Amino acid sequence: MTQDDFxxxxxxxxxxxxxxxxxxxxxxxxxxxxxxxxxxxxxMRYAMLGGGKRLRPxxxxxxxxxxxxxxxxxxxxxxxxxxxHGYSLxxxxxxxxxxxxxxxxxxxxxxxxxxxxxxxxxxGLLTLAFDILADDATDRDAEIRVALTLALARASGIGGxxxxxxxxxxAEGRFTPExxxxxxxxxxxxKLQAMKTGALLAAAVDMGAIIGRAGGEQRRALATxxxxxxxxxxxxxxxxxxxxEAATVGKATGKDAAKGKSxxxxxxxxxxxxxxxxxxxxxxxxxxxxxxxxxxxxxxTADFVAERRS
Amino acid sequence: MTQDDFxxxxxxxxxxxxxxxxxxxxxxxxxxxxxxxxxxxxxMRYAMLGGGKRLRPxxxxxxxxxxxxxxxxxxxxxxxxxxxHGYSLxxxxxxxxxxxxxxxxxxxxxxxxxxxxxxxxxxGLLTLAFDILADDATDRDAEIRVALTLALARASGIGGxxxxxxxxxxAEGRFTPExxxxxxxxxxxxKLQAMKTGALLAAAVDMGAIIGRAGGEQRRALATxxxxxxxxxxxxxxxxxxxxEAATVGKATGKDAAKGKSxxxxxxxxxxxxxxxxxxxxxxxxxxxxxxxxxxxxxxTADFVAERRS
Numbered sequence: 001m002t003q004d005d006f007x008x009x010x011x012x013x014x015x016x017x018x019x020x021x022x023x024x025x026x027x028x029x030x031x032x033x034x035x036x037x038x039x040x041x042x043x044m045r046y047a048m049l050g051g052g053k054r055l056r057p058x059x060x061x062x063x064x065x066x067x068x069x070x071x072x073x074x075x076x077x078x079x080x081x082x083x084x085h086g087y088s089l090x091x092x093x094x095x096x097x098x099x100x101x102x103x104x105x106x107x108x109x110x111x112x113x114x115x116x117x118x119x120x121x122x123x124g125l126l127t128l129a130f131d132i133l134a135d136d137a138t139d140r141d142a143e144i145r146v147a148l149t150l151a152l153a154r155a156s157g158i159g160g161x162x163x164x165x166x167x168x169x170x171a172e173g174r175f176t177p178e179x180x181x182x183x184x185x186x187x188x189x190x191k192l193q194a195m196k197t198g199a200l201l202a203a204a205v206d207m208g209a210i211i212g213r214a215g216g217e218q219r220r221a222l223a224t225x226x227x228x229x230x231x232x233x234x235x236x237x238x239x240x241x242x243x244x245e246a247a248t249v250g251k252a253t254g255k256d257a258a259k260g261k262s263x264x265x266x267x268x269x270x271x272x273x274x275x276x277x278x279x280x281x282x283x284x285x286x287x288x289x290x291x292x293x294x295x296x297x298x299x300x301t302a303d304f305v306a307e308r309r310s
Numbered sequence: 311m312t313q314d315d316f317x318x319x320x321x322x323x324x325x326x327x328x329x330x331x332x333x334x335x336x337x338x339x340x341x342x343x344x345x346x347x348x349x350x351x352x353x354m355r356y357a358m359l360g361g362g363k364r365l366r367p368x369x370x371x372x373x374x375x376x377x378x379x380x381x382x383x384x385x386x387x388x389x390x391x392x393x394x395h396g397y398s399l400x401x402x403x404x405x406x407x408x409x410x411x412x413x414x415x416x417x418x419x420x421x422x423x424x425x426x427x428x429x430x431x432x433x434g435l436l437t438l439a440f441d442i443l444a445d446d447a448t449d450r451d452a453e454i455r456v457a458l459t460l461a462l463a464r465a466s467g468i469g470g471x472x473x474x475x476x477x478x479x480x481a482e483g484r485f486t487p488e489x490x491x492x493x494x495x496x497x498x499x500x501k502l503q504a505m506k507t508g509a510l511l512a513a514a515v516d517m518g519a520i521i522g523r524a525g526g527e528q529r530r531a532l533a534t535x536x537x538x539x540x541x542x543x544x545x546x547x548x549x550x551x552x553x554x555e556a557a558t559v560g561k562a563t564g565k566d567a568a569k570g571k572s573x574x575x576x577x578x579x580x581x582x583x584x585x586x587x588x589x590x591x592x593x594x595x596x597x598x599x600x601x602x603x604x605x606x607x608x609x610x611t612a613d614f615v616a617e618r619r620s
Contacts, residue, residue: 032465035469154341157434
């Protein structure tokens with residue numbers, strides 16, 4: 001698989017998710033809904049449409065494809081996990097949380113609308129994710145739909161993404177008397193990252209495996225891939241932040257260093273962190289051996305995650 | 311069924327839900343969870359435990375009981391819908407929303423903790439609701455679990471509760487240039503109320519019907535009951551607010567009137583609103599005729615909703 005083939009695949013998967021989300025976020029109420037308030041719908045569309053790599057949908061799609069599963073049902077699962085990712089960005093950007101004004105070069109939802117609308121848009125997207133999964137258009141087998149629901153909820157709640165954001169706020173010293181960042185050790189930093197971003201990336205792979213009716217051994221192999229990929233994603237993120245700092249004198253300092261936050265780079269140093277990243281990419285790829293060349297796209301995805309520049 | 315019997319039943323249902331929520335909100339991570347951050351867990355427990363009438367769980371329980379279904383699985387469904395109700399209170403109380411400092415006589419979650427923790431506690435509870443429903447401890451039949459998930463998600467998302475809160479903020483004039491309340495007509499007021507509170511009350515009854523494997527005709531009868539009960543609940547709320555105003559000179563004015571908000575009482579006047587309420591209670595009770603005396607608790611619940619004083 002060439003790099004161009006991979007990018008084309010990534011783009012096609014992103015387009016499919018975008019189109020499905022666009023169709024789900026329409027003014028017409030679904031059965032059981034009374035109306036869809038225009039301002040809220042507009043904020044949800046603003047948050048979800050027109051951007052992003054759609055990495056999680058890509059992982060769902062390519063994992064399901066290993067088992068010959070594709071089509072609208074799979075894309076609905078992609079839209080569901082993307083709603084979770086999207087809501088988390090809307091809420092994390094809020095003034096009381098990370099207080100960000102821009103996201104992908106556009107004003108954040110609470111800047112483009114207002115804080116109340118942003119909170120509700122996030123709540124609406126979080127709820128929509130589970131509405132999508134429960135509908136039989138996602139999979140005819142109810143056992144599959146509940147398994148998808150459980151995987152997504154477990155990865156994104158108190159013991160996963162939401163809990164990770166909590167740990168992140170704590171690590172920044174938000175709740176210490178003088179706002180001094182916690183001196184988290186490597187293990188605490190790994191746990192925080194595994195919860196905040198790793199769990200949802202691993203869930204994307206797991207959802208693909210669930211849709212694919214993967215057997216126990218295959219599902220465990222894919223879980224190993226998903227975990228390694230999630231860790232690689234986070235080290236790449238830390239490296240991006242730290243190397244952006246070193247790049248040119250006079251450029252803005254890395255955000256993490258400025259906040260005094262522990263990252264894997266601050267624990268390991270640049271060189272060891274780069275080695276660790278390479279090792280994780282190998283580990284992710286090796287976990288796929290049972291799938292042979294069918295898994296080449298997932299292998300390329302591991303490279304893509306490690307090499308990303310934004 | 312005497313009034314004492316009814317109150318005992320209401321209390322017992324509340325206690326069962328409380329005990330189940332207490333057990334779900336424990337420090338030990340579930341399979342697939344990495345850790346449960348203490349501060350977040352504490353905020354979720356603070357929001358959920360130690361109070362409230364637990365009206366929605368009561369409706370789930372008593373509806374399921376019509377069909378001979380009871381036990382922990384039913385109580386799990388109660389806990390799930392109560393998590394949705396609880397998260398909505400936490401988020402609605404936030405400074406950017408209704409900016410309330412007290413809830414049931416206690417500081418609201420963002421006052422007892424902080425705004426970021428309150429947002430995350432709400433997100434965690436919303437996610438937990440669907441985690442609970444997807445687990446096979448709720449019902450052995452996956453078809454039932456997805457039906458419960460769909461009913462709850464549909465009632466609480468953009469076309470239900472979250473959308474209703476959006477309409478409520480709009481009705482208060484939040485997004486008009488001078489913050490002037492909208493002059494909503496009776497139809498708009500009914501729609502807002504049906505979404506903001508009615509949808510979740512109706513969903514509680516519907517979830518009981520789903521657990522009970524109600525046939526089409528029974529499910530429609532219960533839907534009529536749930537809708538009428540939801541409307542009765544809201545008129546009782548409006549009357550409480552308006553009559554509190556008239557009660558004693560010198561007492562704080564009714565909140566809705568102070569905000570210039572349209573309510574059914576402002577549309578209909580006190581006398582007609584009281585008649586409308588009585589008519590809805592009759593309608594709710596009549597819808598239950600097919601269940602005979604088995605539905606006496608649900609009938610008493612309609613009276614309870616109409617007569618509540620807080």
